[in-house]
Amino acid sequence: MSSTSSTTSSPGSVARPAGAHLITIVNADTQTIWAATNPNAQHPIPQTGWRLDPGQSVTFAVPQGWGGRVWGRTGCTFSASGSGHCLSGDCGGVFQCRGAGAPPATLAELTLDSFDGLDFYDVSLVDGSNLPMYINTSHRVGPDPVSQDGCYQGSCTKPIVCPGPMQVKAAGQVVACTTPCAAFGGDAYCCTGQWSGRQNCDPAKWPVDYAKLVYKDAEPYAYSYAFDDSATMSCKGDCDYRIVFGTSSNR
Numbered sequence: 001m002s003s004t005s006s007t008t009s010s011p012g013s014v015a016r017p018a019g020a021h022l023i024t025i026v027n028a029d030t031q032t033i034w035a036a037t038n039p040n041a042q043h044p045i046p047q048t049g050w051r052l053d054p055g056q057s058v059t060f061a062v063p064q065g066w067g068g069r070v071w072g073r074t075g076c077t078f079s080a081s082g083s084g085h086c087l088s089g090d091c092g093g094v095f096q097c098r099g100a101g102a103p104p105a106t107l108a109e110l111t112l113d114s115f116d117g118l119d120f121y122d123v124s125l126v127d128g129s130n131l132p133m134y135i136n137t138s139h140r141v142g143p144d145p146v147s148q149d150g151c152y153q154g155s156c157t158k159p160i161v162c163p164g165p166m167q168v169k170a171a172g173q174v175v176a177c178t179t180p181c182a183a184f185g186g187d188a189y190c191c192t193g194q195w196s197g198r199q200n201c202d203p204a205k206w207p208v209d210y211a212k213l214v215y216k217d218a219e220p221y222a223y224s225y226a227f228d229d230s231a232t233m234s235c236k237g238d239c240d241y242r243i244v245f246g247t248s249s250n251r
Helices: 180-184 210-216
Strands: 021-027 033-037 049-052 057-062 067-073 107-115 118-124 133-140 167-170 173-177 233-245
Touching: 021 033, 021 049, 021 067, 049 057, 107 233, 118 133
Parallel strands: 021 233
Antiparallel strands: 021 057, 033 049, 033 067, 067 107, 107 118, 118 233, 133 233, 167 173
Protein backbone atom coordinates (compact mmCIF):
# COMPACT_ATOMS: atom_id res chain seq x y z
CA MET A 1 0.00 0.00 0.00
CA SER A 2 1.21 3.52 -0.68
CA SER A 3 1.71 5.96 2.14
CA THR A 4 -0.59 8.94 2.42
CA SER A 5 -0.15 11.46 -0.35
CA SER A 6 0.60 15.11 0.33
CA THR A 7 -2.11 17.70 0.19
CA THR A 8 -2.04 19.44 -3.15
CA SER A 9 -1.42 23.13 -2.75
CA SER A 10 -0.88 26.24 -4.81
CA PRO A 11 1.80 28.91 -4.35
CA GLY A 12 -0.80 31.39 -3.17
CA SER A 13 -1.89 29.08 -0.35
CA VAL A 14 1.58 28.62 1.16
CA ALA A 15 2.96 31.25 3.50
CA ARG A 16 6.33 32.64 2.48
CA PRO A 17 8.55 33.41 5.50
CA ALA A 18 10.81 36.44 5.13
CA GLY A 19 13.70 35.68 2.80
CA ALA A 20 12.31 32.27 1.87
CA HIS A 21 11.61 30.81 -1.57
CA LEU A 22 8.64 28.74 -2.72
CA ILE A 23 9.16 25.53 -4.67
CA THR A 24 6.24 24.00 -6.53
CA ILE A 25 6.51 20.46 -7.90
CA VAL A 26 4.04 19.60 -10.67
CA ASN A 27 3.24 16.12 -11.95
CA ALA A 28 2.33 16.71 -15.60
CA ASP A 29 3.25 13.10 -16.43
CA THR A 30 0.82 10.23 -16.91
CA GLN A 31 2.02 8.15 -13.95
CA THR A 32 2.10 8.65 -10.20
CA ILE A 33 5.36 10.21 -9.04
CA TRP A 34 6.80 10.23 -5.55
CA ALA A 35 8.71 13.51 -5.52
CA ALA A 36 11.68 13.85 -3.20
CA THR A 37 14.41 16.16 -2.00
CA ASN A 38 17.54 15.41 -0.03
CA PRO A 39 17.71 16.77 3.53
CA ASN A 40 19.77 19.91 4.13
CA ALA A 41 21.18 19.84 7.66
CA GLN A 42 21.91 23.58 7.71
CA HIS A 43 18.51 24.53 6.30
CA PRO A 44 16.04 21.75 7.21
CA ILE A 45 12.49 21.54 5.94
CA PRO A 46 9.75 19.43 7.57
CA GLN A 47 9.05 17.13 4.63
CA THR A 48 11.28 15.50 2.01
CA GLY A 49 8.83 13.22 0.18
CA TRP A 50 5.47 13.71 -1.54
CA ARG A 51 3.16 11.50 -3.57
CA LEU A 52 1.75 13.24 -6.64
CA ASP A 53 -0.83 11.58 -8.84
CA PRO A 54 -1.12 12.85 -12.45
CA GLY A 55 -2.19 16.49 -12.43
CA GLN A 56 -1.32 17.08 -8.78
CA SER A 57 1.19 19.56 -7.41
CA VAL A 58 2.63 20.56 -4.07
CA THR A 59 4.21 23.82 -2.92
CA PHE A 60 6.55 24.23 0.04
CA ALA A 61 8.83 26.95 1.39
CA VAL A 62 12.58 26.63 1.79
CA PRO A 63 14.62 29.02 3.95
CA GLN A 64 17.12 31.56 2.71
CA GLY A 65 20.37 29.91 1.64
CA TRP A 66 18.77 26.51 1.04
CA GLY A 67 20.28 24.22 -1.55
CA GLY A 68 19.47 20.72 -2.65
CA ARG A 69 18.21 18.34 -5.28
CA VAL A 70 14.64 17.51 -6.25
CA TRP A 71 13.82 14.37 -8.20
CA GLY A 72 10.98 11.99 -8.90
CA ARG A 73 10.62 8.36 -7.86
CA THR A 74 8.53 5.91 -9.85
CA GLY A 75 6.95 2.53 -9.21
CA CYS A 76 6.90 3.00 -5.42
CA THR A 77 5.21 0.91 -2.79
CA PHE A 78 5.27 2.08 0.83
CA SER A 79 3.73 0.78 4.02
CA ALA A 80 1.72 2.98 6.37
CA SER A 81 4.93 3.54 8.33
CA GLY A 82 6.68 4.90 5.22
CA SER A 83 9.02 2.03 4.45
CA GLY A 84 9.13 0.42 1.03
CA HIS A 85 10.88 0.64 -2.34
CA CYS A 86 10.78 2.47 -5.67
CA LEU A 87 11.73 1.11 -9.10
CA SER A 88 13.61 4.32 -9.90
CA GLY A 89 14.98 7.17 -7.79
CA ASP A 90 14.71 5.20 -4.53
CA CYS A 91 16.20 6.90 -1.46
CA GLY A 92 17.01 4.13 0.97
CA GLY A 93 13.58 2.55 0.95
CA VAL A 94 11.77 5.31 2.85
CA PHE A 95 9.00 7.72 1.85
CA GLN A 96 10.57 10.71 3.62
CA CYS A 97 14.07 10.76 2.17
CA ARG A 98 17.06 10.93 4.48
CA GLY A 99 19.65 11.02 1.71
CA ALA A 100 20.16 11.13 -2.04
CA GLY A 101 18.20 9.18 -4.62
CA ALA A 102 19.63 6.22 -6.49
CA PRO A 103 20.74 6.94 -10.07
CA PRO A 104 19.73 7.04 -12.81
CA ALA A 105 17.29 9.83 -11.97
CA THR A 106 16.59 13.25 -13.45
CA LEU A 107 17.63 15.95 -11.00
CA ALA A 108 16.67 19.55 -10.33
CA GLU A 109 19.68 21.13 -8.64
CA LEU A 110 19.24 24.41 -6.75
CA THR A 111 21.68 26.61 -4.84
CA LEU A 112 19.75 29.60 -3.52
CA ASP A 113 21.07 32.98 -2.36
CA SER A 114 24.51 31.88 -3.46
CA PHE A 115 26.47 34.86 -4.77
CA ASP A 116 25.79 38.53 -5.46
CA GLY A 117 22.05 38.08 -4.96
CA LEU A 118 21.90 35.18 -7.41
CA ASP A 119 20.39 31.71 -7.25
CA PHE A 120 21.83 29.00 -9.48
CA TYR A 121 19.76 26.10 -10.76
CA ASP A 122 19.70 23.44 -13.46
CA VAL A 123 18.16 20.21 -14.70
CA SER A 124 20.79 17.48 -14.65
CA LEU A 125 20.85 14.29 -16.70
CA VAL A 126 24.50 13.65 -15.83
CA ASP A 127 23.58 10.54 -13.83
CA GLY A 128 20.94 9.45 -16.34
CA SER A 129 17.20 10.09 -16.46
CA ASN A 130 14.01 8.50 -15.25
CA LEU A 131 11.51 11.30 -15.98
CA PRO A 132 11.26 14.35 -18.23
CA MET A 133 11.67 17.61 -16.31
CA TYR A 134 11.87 21.35 -16.77
CA ILE A 135 12.07 24.30 -14.38
CA ASN A 136 10.28 27.64 -14.47
CA THR A 137 11.04 30.66 -12.32
CA SER A 138 8.95 33.59 -11.11
CA HIS A 139 9.46 36.79 -9.08
CA ARG A 140 12.73 37.23 -10.97
CA VAL A 141 14.56 40.08 -12.63
CA GLY A 142 14.22 39.57 -16.39
CA PRO A 143 12.36 36.94 -18.41
CA ASP A 144 12.27 33.24 -17.61
CA PRO A 145 14.56 31.44 -20.10
CA VAL A 146 12.23 28.41 -20.19
CA SER A 147 8.62 28.85 -21.30
CA GLN A 148 5.66 27.67 -19.21
CA ASP A 149 5.35 24.62 -21.47
CA GLY A 150 9.02 23.67 -21.26
CA CYS A 151 10.52 25.22 -24.40
CA TYR A 152 13.97 26.80 -24.54
CA GLN A 153 15.45 28.77 -27.44
CA GLY A 154 12.94 27.25 -29.85
CA SER A 155 13.31 23.63 -28.70
CA CYS A 156 10.83 21.93 -26.39
CA THR A 157 10.91 19.16 -23.80
CA LYS A 158 10.43 15.75 -25.42
CA PRO A 159 10.54 12.16 -24.17
CA ILE A 160 14.02 10.68 -24.07
CA VAL A 161 14.57 7.98 -26.70
CA CYS A 162 16.87 5.59 -24.87
CA PRO A 163 18.98 3.07 -26.83
CA GLY A 164 18.57 -0.53 -25.74
CA PRO A 165 21.99 -0.88 -24.05
CA MET A 166 21.29 2.23 -21.92
CA GLN A 167 17.84 1.13 -20.77
CA VAL A 168 17.40 0.25 -17.10
CA LYS A 169 14.69 -2.29 -16.46
CA ALA A 170 12.86 -3.32 -13.29
CA ALA A 171 9.78 -5.46 -12.80
CA GLY A 172 9.76 -6.18 -16.53
CA GLN A 173 9.61 -2.54 -17.66
CA VAL A 174 12.01 0.21 -18.69
CA VAL A 175 12.21 2.61 -15.73
CA ALA A 176 15.21 4.79 -16.60
CA CYS A 177 18.00 5.57 -19.04
CA THR A 178 21.55 5.29 -17.75
CA THR A 179 24.72 7.06 -18.83
CA PRO A 180 26.96 6.08 -21.77
CA CYS A 181 29.73 5.44 -19.25
CA ALA A 182 27.61 2.97 -17.27
CA ALA A 183 26.31 1.30 -20.42
CA PHE A 184 29.47 1.08 -22.55
CA GLY A 185 32.44 1.97 -20.35
CA GLY A 186 35.70 3.23 -21.83
CA ASP A 187 37.70 6.41 -21.30
CA ALA A 188 35.79 8.46 -23.88
CA TYR A 189 32.31 7.88 -22.45
CA CYS A 190 33.58 8.01 -18.85
CA CYS A 191 35.79 11.09 -19.41
CA THR A 192 38.81 9.35 -17.91
CA GLY A 193 42.41 8.86 -19.04
CA GLN A 194 43.24 11.06 -22.01
CA TRP A 195 39.58 12.13 -22.08
CA SER A 196 39.58 13.47 -18.53
CA GLY A 197 38.87 17.08 -17.68
CA ARG A 198 36.77 19.83 -19.17
CA GLN A 199 39.10 20.43 -22.13
CA ASN A 200 39.28 16.78 -23.19
CA CYS A 201 35.81 15.44 -22.43
CA ASP A 202 34.06 16.31 -25.71
CA PRO A 203 30.93 14.28 -26.53
CA ALA A 204 31.12 15.45 -30.16
CA LYS A 205 34.25 13.26 -30.44
CA TRP A 206 32.75 10.20 -28.75
CA PRO A 207 32.11 7.19 -30.99
CA VAL A 208 28.42 8.17 -30.72
CA ASP A 209 27.40 11.52 -29.21
CA TYR A 210 24.83 10.12 -26.79
CA ALA A 211 24.96 13.35 -24.75
CA LYS A 212 23.26 15.11 -27.67
CA LEU A 213 21.28 12.33 -29.33
CA VAL A 214 19.73 10.95 -26.13
CA TYR A 215 19.70 13.84 -23.68
CA LYS A 216 20.27 17.27 -25.24
CA ASP A 217 17.84 16.69 -28.09
CA ALA A 218 15.14 15.81 -25.54
CA GLU A 219 15.89 18.48 -22.92
CA PRO A 220 17.89 21.30 -24.56
CA TYR A 221 18.38 23.31 -21.34
CA ALA A 222 19.71 20.38 -19.26
CA TYR A 223 23.15 19.12 -18.31
CA SER A 224 23.78 16.28 -20.75
CA TYR A 225 27.24 15.36 -19.42
CA ALA A 226 29.48 16.45 -16.54
CA PHE A 227 31.02 19.52 -18.19
CA ASP A 228 27.94 20.86 -19.95
CA ASP A 229 28.24 24.09 -17.96
CA SER A 230 26.10 26.18 -20.29
CA ALA A 231 23.15 24.42 -18.66
CA THR A 232 23.62 26.28 -15.36
CA MET A 233 21.01 29.03 -15.07
CA SER A 234 20.82 31.93 -12.64
CA CYS A 235 17.94 33.85 -11.13
CA LYS A 236 18.08 37.27 -9.49
CA GLY A 237 15.27 38.54 -7.30
CA ASP A 238 12.90 36.85 -4.85
CA CYS A 239 12.85 33.81 -7.10
CA ASP A 240 10.34 31.00 -6.76
CA TYR A 241 10.68 27.72 -8.62
CA ARG A 242 8.25 25.46 -10.47
CA ILE A 243 9.67 22.01 -11.19
CA VAL A 244 7.56 20.17 -13.75
CA PHE A 245 7.71 16.44 -14.44
CA GLY A 246 6.44 16.09 -17.99
CA THR A 247 7.05 17.04 -21.60
CA SER A 248 5.86 20.08 -23.54
CA SER A 249 3.14 17.96 -25.14
CA ASN A 250 1.68 17.21 -21.68
CA ARG A 251 0.65 20.85 -21.30
